[in-house]
Amino acid sequence: MRYTGLDKPKTKGYTYFWRFVFAITVAAVLVFLWYATTKVEYIWQWGRVPQYFWIVDERDLNSEFDGQVLAVDASKIVIRDEYNAEHDIALPKDANVLLDAGSTVYYGDALARYEYRAPGILLEGLWITLQVSFLAIIIGIAVGILFGLARVSENPAPRWWAIIYVELIRGTPLMVQIFIWYFVVGVLVDELLAQAGLPRIPALWYGVIALAIFTGAYVAEIVRAGIQSVHRGQTEAARSLGMTYGQCMRKVVLPQALRRIMPPLAGQFISLIKDSSLLGVMAIRELTKATREAVTSSVQPLELWFTCALLYLVLTFTLSIFVQYLERRAVRR
Amino acid sequence: MIKIRKLNKFFYHPATLHALKSIDLDVHKGETVVIIGPSGSGKSTLLRCVNRLEYAEGGDIFIEDKNALDPKCDINAIRAEVGMVFQSFNLFPHLSVLENVTLAQLAVRHRKKTEAERRAMALLESVGIAEKHSASPDQLSGGQQQRVAIARALAMDPKVMLFDEPTSALDPEMVGEVLDAMRKLAKGGMTMLVVTHEMGFAREVADRVIFMDNGVIIEDSSPGELFSNPRHERTKAFLDQIL
Numbered sequence: 001m002r003y004t005g006l007d008k009p010k011t012k013g014y015t016y017f018w019r020f021v022f023a024i025t026v027a028a029v030l031v032f033l034w035y036a037t038t039k040v041e042y043i044w045q046w047g048r049v050p051q052y053f054w055i056v057d058e059r060d061l062n063s064e065f066d067g068q069v070l071a072v073d074a075s076k077i078v079i080r081d082e083y084n085a086e087h088d089i090a091l092p093k094d095a096n097v098l099l100d101a102g103s104t105v106y107y108g109d110a111l112a113r114y115e116y117r118a119p120g121i122l123l124e125g126l127w128i129t130l131q132v133s134f135l136a137i138i139i140g141i142a143v144g145i146l147f148g149l150a151r152v153s154e155n156p157a158p159r160w161w162a163i164i165y166v167e168l169i170r171g172t173p174l175m176v177q178i179f180i181w182y183f184v185v186g187v188l189v190d191e192l193l194a195q196a197g198l199p200r201i202p203a204l205w206y207g208v209i210a211l212a213i214f215t216g217a218y219v220a221e222i223v224r225a226g227i228q229s230v231h232r233g234q235t236e237a238a239r240s241l242g243m244t245y246g247q248c249m250r251k252v253v254l255p256q257a258l259r260r261i262m263p264p265l266a267g268q269f270i271s272l273i274k275d276s277s278l279l280g281v282m283a284i285r286e287l288t289k290a291t292r293e294a295v296t297s298s299v300q301p302l303e304l305w306f307t308c309a310l311l312y313l314v315l316t317f318t319l320s321i322f323v324q325y326l327e328r329r330a331v332r333r
Numbered sequence: 334m335i336k337i338r339k340l341n342k343f344f345y346h347p348a349t350l351h352a353l354k355s356i357d358l359d360v361h362k363g364e365t366v367v368i369i370g371p372s373g374s375g376k377s378t379l380l381r382c383v384n385r386l387e388y389a390e391g392g393d394i395f396i397e398d399k400n401a402l403d404p405k406c407d408i409n410a411i412r413a414e415v416g417m418v419f420q421s422f423n424l425f426p427h428l429s430v431l432e433n434v435t436l437a438q439l440a441v442r443h444r445k446k447t448e449a450e451r452r453a454m455a456l457l458e459s460v461g462i463a464e465k466h467s468a469s470p471d472q473l474s475g476g477q478q479q480r481v482a483i484a485r486a487l488a489m490d491p492k493v494m495l496f497d498e499p500t501s502a503l504d505p506e507m508v509g510e511v512l513d514a515m516r517k518l519a520k521g522g523m524t525m526l527v528v529t530h531e532m533g534f535a536r537e538v539a540d541r542v543i544f545m546d547n548g549v550i551i552e553d554s555s556p557g558e559l560f561s562n563p564r565h566e567r568t569k570a571f572l573d574q575i576l
């Protein structure tokens with residue numbers, strides 16, 4: 001905050017002193033953390049974190065037959081097995097072949113050695129979190145606008161549905177909703193699908209729906225407030241020109257309302273990204289569950305949980321920057 | 334053009350209020366009728382009943398031969414024929430001046446974009462604001478905004494124009510430019526129903542002046558007669574107060 005003139009002017013020393021106090025308190029927190037970890041003899045090993053993002057591993061390609069190597073080239077090994085059948089075994093890129101043509105191989109022998117590269121568990125978790133959040137945001141916007149419009153409708157059927165929806169969702173914990181979607185709705189739907197001979201719906205979609213429906217209720221309230229914040233004169237002007245209710249909403253009220261509700265919407269979607277961490281309970285391996293698994297297999301909880309938090313920060317920060325950009329563009333037009 | 338018969342309007346919130354009491358009024362084609370009266374006398378309500386921004390429970394309002402109070406009428410088609418200019422302009426702030434004037438032409442009249450823009454530019458020209466066509470409404474002064482609002486209503490080619498205190502929200506130096514635009518419109522033969530406190534305008538432009546008080550039309554006569562020689566005590570008291 002800048003000096004507003006409402007209070008006595010502050011001296012230079014005041015500013016410097018309190019900046020110093022701020023720096024000291026930050027340092028104190030960090031020092032305490034460091035001190036606590038040395039007390040419990042925690043060994044920081046940040047070097048072990050990257051492997052959870054990207055796996056690089058030396059692996060062997062093993063024979064699945066007993067037989068003889070007939071030929072070797074850059075892309076494949078040809079083996080004739082004991083029943084005289086020939087098998088082409090494809091080689092991974094840049095593999096180091098360990099056998100020459102003519103050698104005898106037995107089941108389980110190493111044929112080649114290669115470098116195995118794949119995304120690690122944290123990167124996969126991050127990707128799932130991104131996917132779930134993105135889909136839930138899109139569906140949440142659609143659901144929210146629909147119910148927001150229903151909420152301000154003169155027709156009691158959609159209006160009461162909207163009221164019930166918003167109250168039910170806002171009045172129950174998200175965790176309970178997730179359990180209901182997965183263990184109640186999910187079980188029922190899967191049973192019906194199975195009876196109809198159709199495949200199950202992946203858990204990921206129940207996660208997306210749970211988050212989208214949850215967010216949609218809040219978006220609906222934000223949209224309702226946005227619509228009601230547009231001055232009545234706007235509706236009257238549009239209708240006095242002969243525009244229908246729908247035209248007036250689409251072309252006059254909603255464009256103004258949506259512009260105004262950008263900041264609260266952004267806040268809602270940032271919450272959604274963070275709430276997606278609850279989806280671990282329905283066997284979706286998003287970022288938080290991935291981190292938990294990584295922590296159990298390593299013994300580096302501090303590094304991994306800090307990394308996890310940092311990744312969420314990157315996601316939420318990116319989203320809020322993006323929304324700020326949209327807002328600025330909307331204002332400029 | 335407009336025929337109002339036994340129009341009654343009640344408000345129930347915050348308390349029951351009989352806002353219009355059995356109003357009878359005719360506005361003929363090409364006529365400019367000015368309504369004056371103290372604040373709260375029901376002038377705005379009467380105007381808003383004509384294009385049904387307020388729904389009156391009793392009476393009839395014929396626009397040409399269509400009854401706007403008939404629940405089965407196509408109110409949007411009637412409204413397209415009745416332009417309205419508000420005290421607070423009510424331009425669409427998210428659209429440019431030109432888009433403000435073309436929006437309803439495209440949505441309601443289903444005109445082609447080029448045609449709508451041509452019509453809009455001609456109207457903006459006639460109210461003297463064509464050079465601001467790409468500006469945003471909030472970059473305009475009140476007088477300019479109100480002239481855009483007039484162009485926006487005229488773009489529908491309405492048969493009647495309603496003005497509800499179009500100059501009351503304006504700084505004094507901008508009142509003239511809006512009244513000029515309205516004067517031009519009246520001279521051009523537009524049928525107009527105007528609520529205003531600009532007695533000079535009423536005296537000069539109106540074919541008839543109506544004095545309303547307490548939801549009742551007290552007096553309906555030519556401007557010369559009403560201003561110089563009011564028949565009713567309340568008219569006289571009102572005029573003494575404001576002149």
Ligand SMILES: Nc1ncnc2c1ncn2[C@@H]1O[C@H](COP(=O)(O)OP(=O)(O)O)[C@@H](O)[C@H]1O
Pocket residue numbers: 344345346347350352370371372373374375376377378379
């Ligand atoms: N929407 C409304 N709800 C309740 N009362 C209203 C409403 N609009 C106007 N009124 C009342 O109706 C009366 C007439 O109002 P109005 O037509 O605005 O008067 P005028 O335009 O002549 O100043 C006033 O007493 C006003 O308070």
Ligand SMILES: [Mg+2]
Pocket residue numbers: 376377378498
């Ligand atoms: Mg009024």
